[in-house]
Amino acid sequence: MPELKKETYDVTIMGSGPAGLTAAIYAARANLEPVLFEGPQPGGQLTITTDVENYPGFPDGIMGPELMEHMRTQALRFGLEAHIAYIADVDTTTKPMTVTLDDGTKFQTRTLIVASGASARLLGLESESHLMGYGVSTCATCDGYFFRGKEIVIIGGGDSAMEEATFLTKFASKVTVIHRRAELRASKIMQDRAFANPKIEFIWNTEIVEVLGSREEGVNALRIHNTETGETSDYPCQGVFVAIGHIPNTKVFTGKLKTNDDGYIITEGGSTRTTVPGIFAVGDVQDFTYRQAITAAGSGCMGAIDAERYLESEHVIEEHRTENWGT
Ligand code: NAP
Secondary structure: OOOOOOOEEEEEEEOOOHHHHHHHHHHHHOOOOOEEEOOOOOOHHHHHOOEEOOOOOOOOOEEHHHHHHHHHHHHHHOOOEEEOOOEEEEEOOOOOEEEEEOOOOEEEEEEEEEOOOEEEOOOOOHHHHHOEOOOEEOOHHHHHHHHOOOEEEEEOOOHHHHHHHHHHOOOOOEEEEEOOOOOOOOOHHHHHHHHHOOOEEEEOOEEEEEEEEEOOOEEEEEEEEEOOOOOEEEEEOOEEEEOOOEEEOOHHHOOOOOEOOOOOEOOOOOOOEOOOOOEEEOHHHOOOOOOOHHHHHHHHHHHHHHHHHHHHHOOHHHHHHHHHHOO
16 A cells, blocks of 8 residues: 555646656646656556667667656656556545545545556567567557568558558568458558558458567567468568557546547647646547657646646645645
């Protein structure tokens, strides 16, 4: 059971990826004494990538887990209270709101910055998890560069798969899209772009049985099963991108915050405000377009500023600072 320092917080942050930790750095530096709950994947999606070469400030690149450790250390330096726990429920009808953790602990918060991210949907194969970061990836923008001159496979038939396939032709010698049906789900324009690209081939009606390879030598093939013919074969490739959708981590807010049809939290015109005053959404939990560490970090900063402005508008900050001064 986490030992909370307070019964009521001004700022609670849910999630510890770039969005949550950047919100924490800003809120802690603003003396808002935030508390952060790291969630089921401390450090977020960057902890499952290897080199990060596109995060500004690191000319030689940095390993994803190391970047997250830096952000965490930076937030702790400003006094962040962080706990390894999940937020299981938020009662938005009380003011302050009531938060319940996974172990049943309850506390109050005046604002909540939701940075719970989105998880890439996976096929669910053991070999897929084992080789994640060793030839299997869920992010073409992050990892495409490592597959220069290689033959790679994209799994999926939606817009993400078409976008990633098209993007990856910049690096790969050949890109093969493997889709479980004979028809793509992607929008026509994305399909047309992919069909017109001479470097992209398609394999239809095919499911992935196994990713073949090792952590030492990377991926060397996919064992595939054609659902029409019943045939199973090994398809050689050196990289696999799983692009079968993302799942925003918004279960806790079902029926409480407005989301789009895919479950992403809707924020108000260029801000991080959600449909519940005092709740702000940042990072991939509200972003299905950019999904980058740097954009997540940027929106985390926005969330902390929006939360601070909300507390000012509610005249909480003066109270808070008065309490701190002991008057
Ligand atoms: P999506 O539209 O849900 O497509 C997922 C694809 O993965 C589908 O083709 C699906 O097959 C396949 N799939 C799902 N589970 C699978 C499994 N277990 N095994 C094999 N294949 C599986 O997801 P998305 O492509 O990430 O797109 C999500 C949303 O973001 C969409 O609204 C999309 O339009 C939007 N988006 C837009 C852009 C853009 O406009 N630039 C780019 C990316 C995403 P079935 O077709 O058989 O179901």
